[in-house]
Amino acid sequence: MASEGQTSTAYIQHHLQNLAYGKLPAGYHRHDGAVIEQDTWTLAHNPQEAEAMGFMCLHLDTLGWGIALGLILSMVFAFVAKTATLGKPTGIQSFVELLVEFIDKTVKDVFQHKNRLIAPMALTIFSWVFLMNLMDLIPVDWLPLLAAKVTGNEHFYFKVVPTTDPNATLGMSITVFLLMIGFSLYKKGPLGFIKELTMHPFHSGKWYVDIFLMPINLVLETVGLLAKPVSLGLRLFGNMYAGELIFILLALMFSAGLVIGLFGGVLQWGWAVFHILVITLQAFVFMVLTTVYMAMAHDVAEEH
């Protein structure tokens, strides 16, 4: 709900700004007119300040919610793992076992190599991303308003859905990408990896032709390789960001009178119901694609 005296644009902008903590360069003119004398680590008070921080900036809300949700998840899982009984599983244990079995089956379908990391990683990705996406279903104003009340700052920036921050999704997808490169190098050897990048898709079998095909192959394969983490991260980000934006736009209707407000409530509800599908699907897609990429990294030298 847009508070009084706030334009729709400001409301939307406020909702799309992360709580940024970063280094402002010396000589920067702050929002209140003060000039910073030396590099300072501080909270950004408006989007321009956050912009000025550049790379040296942490989104405290993204990281905080990510870590909090991950901790909740890990605690629950660790508790279940510690108290798991051989007898009839009950309550939370049966739910977690259901999840583990589902992940295990999915991973075994896609990934046939031996690696102790892949299945736990898939479980973590699926459940963690799902939880982070789930934050989207909490009405957009509740937590930011609560944060504003608690801190006493009416313009406190607070984005509660970590996956609507490209830093979070790309952070995970780039980690996946690095693991992929690592496993490729480990399984195929540096030479095998280079061969995979240069001998496909064009390959003649005659060295004097191949030498000219290699650069073309390298460009094509490199683009294909780099597209993986980018698409993986941006797909999740795009879906969640769009969903969040629609929630925010629908929330604008609440300040436009009773009838439109009620209509907006109905739309919110409908979009939330649809979004349940989206958040689950996106978490699942992220997990499956990660597993597929890992399987590709492990596939040694299939001849073309």
Added chain:
Amino acid sequence: MNINLTLIGQSLTFLFFVFFCMKFVWPALISVMEEREKRIAQGLDNADKADKDLELAKQQVATQIKEAKDQAATILEAANKRANQIVEEAKVQATVEAERIKLSAQADIDREIMQAREQLRSKVASLVLVGAEKVLGASIDASAHNQMLDKLAAEL
């Protein structure tokens, strides 16, 4: 929408949680689930075996009951036969005994008769002697004679 340090932070967080899951969650849960799967399979096997055992035991019981019944019938038959035999034997024995008792009784009776005759004979002889004495020695008194004769007859 700046790309910044958050990316690296998220990456490290991600790795940490993956590591945590790999170390403390996944192996424990999977081992428990596999162990249970094994147990269930074993339980099912055992149940199958028990079913088979039960079937076998039932068959055994049936044969045993049949055998017992047969045996009982044989024993009963033998007992009946034996009883009949004993009855027959007893009958024969009884007949023989009865015959024997009858014979000995007959012999006793014959002997008694002989004895009585002997006695009678001797008595008659003496009576005749006494009568003759009386007849010869005393007067004949009809009434006395009658009386005597009556006496004699009574003594016979």
